[in-house]
Amino acid sequence: MEEFEPTIIAFVCNWCTYTAADLAGTSRLSYPPNVRLIRMMCTGMVDPKYVIKALLEGADAILISGCHPGDCHYINGNYKARRRVRLLKEILPRFGFAEGRVKLTWIGASEGVDFAATIKEMVEEVKALGPNQTKEQMVI
Amino acid sequence: MAKTAKIEVKEEGLIAAMQGFFKTLLEKGDINGLLVPQRLPMKNAVMPTLVTDPEKINGTDPLAPVFPINAAKVVSRLTRRPMYGRVAVVLRPCEIRAFVELVKLKQARIEEVVIVGLDCLGAYGNVDYHRLAGNDGNGSTQKFLQNVLSGKGTAWEDIDISPACKACEHPIPENADLLIGLLGVDTKDHLLLQANTANGEDILDKLKLPTAKEPEGRKKAIDALVAEHSAYRDQMFEETSEATADMEKLTSYLADCINCYNCRVACPVCYCKECVFVTDVFDHEPSQYLQWAKRKGAIKMPTDTVFYHITRLAHMSTACIGCGQCSNACPNNIPVMEIFRTIASFTQKAFDYEAGRSLDDEPPLSIFREDEFQEVVAKMH
Known part of the structure; x- marks a missing residue:
């Protein structure tokens, strides 16, 4: 049997983590190809429904990543994101989604190395969790 | 006095x-x-x-x-x-x-x-x-x-x-x-x-x-x-948590939902003038449905039923005051109030908030503090 390859949907902010991902690429760092980046203007605009939809559609994990506290291009979007992640971590595990399927990190524009390491680590963690329960469900 | x-x-x-x-x-x-x-x-x-x-x-x-x-x-x-x-x-x-x-x-x-x-x-x-x-x-x-x-x-x-x-x-x-x-x-x-x-x-x-x-x-x-x-409430929380503990159970709990959104219309705190679930965002291309069906072999229509309910829980459970009008409005007797109150009890506690208690408590999703909830941020190496 083939090894389980998770799909991770990452909502990353334009100013920090997306730039870090770009830096990881231009620095020729390698990281697992399991992540699909969605570039947002700010983590503060990641509505809980984006995360919920992705998980219901069969994504194995969600990464939300933005600027470090105090560095947000829009002053405070990342603080709002942190509250929403707190909320999702209260709701989703109660419906059987392991807590590790939603992750929040702060990765600054210069931290390409951290971006690559984070993805690598997360892929390992999600492999251990196994496939998301919604993958084969026809009723969602 | x-x-x-x-x-x-x-x-x-x-x-x-x-x-x-x-x-x-x-x-x-x-x-x-x-x-x-x-x-x-x-x-x-x-x-x-x-x-x-x-x-x-x-x-x-x-x-x-x-x-x-x-x-x-x-x-x-x-x-x-x-x-x-x-x-x-x-x-x-x-x-x-x-x-x-x-x-x-x-x-x-x-x-x-x-x-x-x-x-x-x-x-x-x-x-x-x-x-x-x-x-x-x-x-x-x-x-x-x-x-x-x-x-x-x-x-x-x-x-x-x-x-x-x-x-x-x-x-x-x-x-x-x-x-x-x-x-x-x-x-x-x-x-x-x-x-x-x-x-x-x-x-x-x-x-x-x-x-x-x-x-x-x-x-x-x-x-x-x-x-x-x-006492009735606590037993209800326990039974509802058990009945919705994973996606298979949750889909069974919501199986009779026909996406009429009456629960949202009847909800006193669900205040958006236009709910995202009735906007163009959900006016999918016909070919999109076929693609979704192909991926899993079959999908239930209408789609996005569980998505709607979990999203409403995320958007509104911190404001839920437990009046039960959602259940009252449901044409198919889905215990909507039960799941809402159960989840609300956890989300409101997470933010040390109680909906309806006081005009002075700020709604959890309308504010933030700089130094809070560090535990939800993954540690970097």
Whole structure:
């Protein structure tokens, strides 16, 4: 049997983590190809429904990543994101989604190395969790 | 110490005493109108009515064990912009709590209203109520009051008050200017009228009612009712958590949902003018459905049922006051209130928030602090 390859949907902010991902690429760092980046203007605009939809559609994990506290291009979007992640971590595990399927990190524009390491680590963690329960469900 | 007075109950009974009081309030209370549940002339339906003429108050029956809508929604309509008048609004405790949420969400204003709250003995579902009340509206209210106040309970024939009411730990109005008390009061003789704010005291003085004391048995009666409801609630939380513990269970729990969104329409705190679920965002290309179906071999139509419910939980559970109108509005008897209250109990606790408690607590998703919830941020190496 083939090894389980998770799909991770990452909502990353334009100013920090997306730039870090770009830096990881231009620095020729390698990281697992399991992540699909969605570039947002700010983590503060990641509505809980984006995360919920992705998980219901069969994504194995969600990464939300933005600027470090105090560095947000829009002053405070990342603080709002942190509250929403707190909320999702209260709701989703109660419906059987392991807590590790939603992750929040702060990765600054210069931290390409951290971006690559984070993805690598997360892929390992999600492999251990196994496939998301919604993958084969026809009723969602 | 709150000022108290009594509303005397004469031979005609509680309903007549209430009607008399509201007439006095409208005549002498320095208000321009009264929003009060009233039996409609054409049918036994009990709906909020906005009354300005004291002679048009004869169908008032705020004690009827039914509330077809959460009246906080209509108070929001009345107060979103200046009304240029002062209106007393007669509300159940859960309606006051919903109103408090709406004020904080900037969907209502408190400046022009005087809140009159009533001890709540619970309500039947809309459909159940019509079966019980038949053609005798006032008679059914009287029988219900008699049963409950004499300790016989709320069950009537094979019907009982809604699960939301049974699980309600707030039967006594909070944040009311004037409170009308029934529990632990000798209702054959009088109803308790209590002024809890300066506004309320001001009006109470104008009405010139005989004074009264809060009866000694009242606190005990309230505590007993709250304890009974809390026990029901805790068991409900446990059973609902178990029944929705993974996606297979959750989809089974929601299997009868037809995406009518009645629960969202009936919800007093779900305030968006246009819900995202009815916008173009969900007006998918026909070919998109085929693609989705291909990926899994089959999909249920309409799609996005569970997505809708979890999203609404994420958006609104921190504001859920547990009135149960969602379940009341569901055409297929899905226990919507149960799942909402269960999840809300966790999300509100996570932010140390209780919906409807106070105008001073800020809604959790409208604020943030710089130094909080570090535990949800993954550690970097």
